[in-house]
Amino acid sequence: MIKKHLKKSLSMLLACAMALPLMLTEPASTEVMAASNVTVNLSAEKQVIRGFGGINLPAWVGDLTAAQRETAFGNGDNQLGFTILRIYVDDNKNNWYKEIATAKKAIEKGAIVFASPWNPPSEMTETFNRNGDTTAKRLRHDKYAAYAQHLNNFVTYMKSNGVDLYAISVQNEPDYAHTWTWWTAAEILDFMKNYAGSINCRVIAPESFSYVKTMSDPILNDSTALANMDILGAHTYGTSISNFAYPLFKQKGAGKELWMTEVYYPNSNNNSADLWPEALDVSYHIHSTMVEGDFQAYVWWYIRRQYGPMKEDGTISKRGYNMAHFSKFVRPGYVRVDATKNPATNVYTSAYKGDNKVVIVAINKSTSTISQNFVLQNGSATTVSSWVTDKTRNLAANSAISVSNGSFKASLPAQSVTTFVAELTGSGSTQTGTVYEAESNTTLTNATVDTSTSGFTGSGFVNFNANTGAALQWNSIYCSYDGTKNIKFRYALASDTRKLDVYANGTKVNSDVAFTATGSWLTWGEKTIQVALKSGANTLKVVTTGTEGPNIDNITVSAAQ
Numbered sequence: 001m002i003k004k005h006l007k008k009s010l011s012m013l014l015a016c017a018m019a020l021p022l023m024l025t026e027p028a029s030t031e032v033m034a035a036s037n038v039t040v041n042l043s044a045e046k047q048v049i050r051g052f053g054g055i056n057l058p059a060w061v062g063d064l065t066a067a068q069r070e071t072a073f074g075n076g077d078n079q080l081g082f083t084i085l086r087i088y089v090d091d092n093k094n095n096w097y098k099e100i101a102t103a104k105k106a107i108e109k110g111a112i113v114f115a116s117p118w119n120p121p122s123e124m125t126e127t128f129n130r131n132g133d134t135t136a137k138r139l140r141h142d143k144y145a146a147y148a149q150h151l152n153n154f155v156t157y158m159k160s161n162g163v164d165l166y167a168i169s170v171q172n173e174p175d176y177a178h179t180w181t182w183w184t185a186a187e188i189l190d191f192m193k194n195y196a197g198s199i200n201c202r203v204i205a206p207e208s209f210s211y212v213k214t215m216s217d218p219i220l221n222d223s224t225a226l227a228n229m230d231i232l233g234a235h236t237y238g239t240s241i242s243n244f245a246y247p248l249f250k251q252k253g254a255g256k257e258l259w260m261t262e263v264y265y266p267n268s269n270n271n272s273a274d275l276w277p278e279a280l281d282v283s284y285h286i287h288s289t290m291v292e293g294d295f296q297a298y299v300w301w302y303i304r305r306q307y308g309p310m311k312e313d314g315t316i317s318k319r320g321y322n323m324a325h326f327s328k329f330v331r332p333g334y335v336r337v338d339a340t341k342n343p344a345t346n347v348y349t350s351a352y353k354g355d356n357k358v359v360i361v362a363i364n365k366s367t368s369t370i371s372q373n374f375v376l377q378n379g380s381a382t383t384v385s386s387w388v389t390d391k392t393r394n395l396a397a398n399s400a401i402s403v404s405n406g407s408f409k410a411s412l413p414a415q416s417v418t419t420f421v422a423e424l425t426g427s428g429s430t431q432t433g434t435v436y437e438a439e440s441n442t443t444l445t446n447a448t449v450d451t452s453t454s455g456f457t458g459s460g461f462v463n464f465n466a467n468t469g470a471a472l473q474w475n476s477i478y479c480s481y482d483g484t485k486n487i488k489f490r491y492a493l494a495s496d497t498r499k500l501d502v503y504a505n506g507t508k509v510n511s512d513v514a515f516t517a518t519g520s521w522l523t524w525g526e527k528t529i530q531v532a533l534k535s536g537a538n539t540l541k542v543v544t545t546g547t548e549g550p551n552i553d554n555i556t557v558s559a560a561q
Contacts, residue, residue: 031369031411034344038372040351042358042379042424044338047294048434049352050257050478052286052327053084053111054300054309058098060088064304068314069102072303073109080309080320081328082111083478083536086261086299089117089154089168096157103163110536112166112332112476115154116207116261118180120147130182138182141190148195155201166476166537167202167231169261176209189218192225202230202441207261211239213246220252230441233261236289244293254459255440259297260289264307272307273317276391277415282322283363287348291341298326321394325387325419328395329359332478332537333434333557344370347412353379353424354434355479356559360420364412374420375407381422384408390416436474438462438552446470453492453521456553461492464549473503473541477557479533486558487540488528493517493550500549503541504531513542515550524553533557 054072056064064072075081085106087099103113119125124143130136139147151168158165170191174183183191188206196203208215211234219225219232232249249258265285266278273279289295300323304310309320316324334354342348346366352359358379364370384401390413401408403422412418437458439449446466449459464470479485487502495517502510509531518525531540540555 031371032344032366034347034370034372036340036343037407038340038343038349038360038362038374039377040340040358040360040374041338041377042353043377045435046336046338047258047290047296048436049290049330049332049334049336050259050297050476051083051112051332052298052323052330053082053086054303055086055088055116055262056099056102056303057088058102059090059095061302061305063098064102065314066105068304068310069105069109071310071314071316073106073111075109075328078316079328080316080324082106082303083327083332084297084299085111085113087113087115089115089151091117091119091121093121093153093157096154097161099158100161100163103158104161107163107536110332110478112537113158113163114167114169114204114261115158115165116169116172116204117151118172120181121150124150125181136182137177137180138187141187144191144195145198148191148198151199151201155199165201167204168199169204169207169233170196171205172207172262173209173235174206175212175215185215185218188215189222189225192219192228193222196225196228203228204231204233204259204261205229207233207235209235209237211236211243213248217248220248226252226256229256231257231259233259235262236260236265236285237263237267241288241292244288244295246293250294255437257296257441258294259299260293260295261297261299262301263299264301268307270307273305273309273311273319276318277365279318279322280363280365280415280417282319283325283361283417284348284365286323286326287341287350287361287363290336291348291350298323316394318389318394321389322417324395325361325389325417329419329421330361331355334359335434343372347372356424358422358424361417362410362412362420363417365415367414369414370412371409372412373407373409376403376422377406379424380406381424384410384420384422386410386418386420388413388416388418390414434478434557435554436477436557437554438472438474441474441476443473443475444471445473447472450551453551455492455522455524457490458554461551461553463551464544466544467548468544468546470544470549471541472552473539474555475539477533477538477540479535479538479557482535483532483559484530485533486528486556487531488526488556488558489515490524490526490553490555491515491518491550492521492524492553494519494521496547498547498549499545500542501545502529502531503539503543504533505539512545518550521551
């Protein structure tokens with residue numbers, strides 16, 4: 001069976017074998033009290049979320065229509081709110097134009113776009129004997145540099161046509177390449193060490209079919225290859241939830257991102273978009289990637305397909321509404337925070353904060369309604385809004401719930417997913433915001449990442465090396481709406497006052513912002529300014545104006561009070 005029509009038959013068998021069966025009886029009408037509270041600790045931050053989305057592949061199934069682009073990337077009623085688009089790097093450059101229209105609309109709507117190749121140009125490949133298959137295909141070892149240039153050419157072409165790619169992958173599923181190009185782990189390592197550094201875009205690798213760690217371990221264990229990898233990408237076809245955790249990435253992946261770049265789950269049949277309660281496993285799978293795997297992105301296979309989030313007629317499916325419980329509310333730049341993940345049998349919860357809000361997604365896979373108590377720590381709210389999807393409802397709004405002494409109680413209908421959103425108030429609201437490290441996903445000019453003094457967070461801090469014109473730019477600051485944001489700098493400065501110019505999206509917005517001395521290079525202080533940012537992706541740059549500048553550890557972006 002060809003991938004362009006239905007994901008590989010092997011993945012179907014693997015995923016079905018590991019999918020948890022759901023009872024198909026009608027939900028009971030009784031309400032059961034959950035075994036424990038869901039405690040949400042707003043100060044216990046986990047991973048930064050980049051977003052949710054899927055692939056558009058016009059070469060195989062046709063392009064999204066204008067209306068379908070709005071449905072996919074808009075965030076109004078009956079829209080999915082996707083914030084990531086994956087596109088196809090065709091081996092024939094004459095077909096690259098097919099990706100432009102949808103990619104431009106996605107960016108216009110605030111999404112980021114990344115690209116994956118299935119094959120290099122034919123003149124760069126050769127056949128070889130792979131376990132008896134003499135028609136297997138691989139990239140010729142003497143064409144690695146040419147292939148890196150091919151990827152660069154795609155990046156340049158898309159940028160010249162209004163699509164600034166967030167990242168590009170080296171290879172889609174190099175370990176499952178029956179109809180495309182095979183790579184061994186050693187070949188991926190060779191390319192990442194010796195050629196990926198020339199690619200003028202963030203690099204994703206290795207996009208293993210089933211998150212096979214032996215494909216990515218060599219990259220993590222090689223400092224040069226790791227330096228050239230920006231995002232560890234993985235597919236989770238047939239991957240058990242118990243294998244979502246990746247201790248080696250935790251140990252060595254500081255400053256890198258971890259993305260789930262393709263799946264459809266559960267992989268049951270070709271017309272499964274609206275099967276219920278099967279579709280509930282989509283939100284459960286997202287929950288598991290976020291909570292058990294610490295992934296920062298969740299990317300579906302085809303956006304529009306009869307088994308996908310959008311059906312062929314352009315309407316949102318049950319599977320799509322399950323995705324929307326995350327994608328519409330957990331916006332790029334939000335941070336997952338600690339929450340009780342399994343308060344009752346078949347009940348699963350996760351929580352996120354950003355834009356001075358807390359978002360809680362609760363999945364009830366049981367056949368009984370669950371009465372669940374939620375407790376907010378290190379932050380409070382007065383009311384909570386919620387939306388539910390079950391057998392008969394799709395993102396239906398519920399009545400507001402009052403919060404008392406930092407807690408609220410809600411009913412989770414049988415076989416349902418519910419998203420709760422609350423505006424944070426009081427002193428706890430200062431705990432919210434998204435932290436962006438100075439040394440991660442940034443561009444440095446006459447500045448370096450340093451670890452010479454203690455007290456920094458993340459993997460280091462940025463030290464300006466020049467008196468004038470040294471710059472630090474954060475490349476991916478996300479906002480869910482236009483408006484003024486508080487930008488809180490964590491910095492150290494031994495003496496005197498240093499000044500920086502501030503640029504947002506290429507435009508100078510503040511001149512000579514003064515950073516006063518903190519007393520020593522070991523003492524970290526804070527400086528907050530306000531900057532107007534737009535919905536979607538933003539850049540923020542600071543530039544020295546005559547003095548060397550402070551050491552900068554990170555910034556925290558939050559809603560202006």
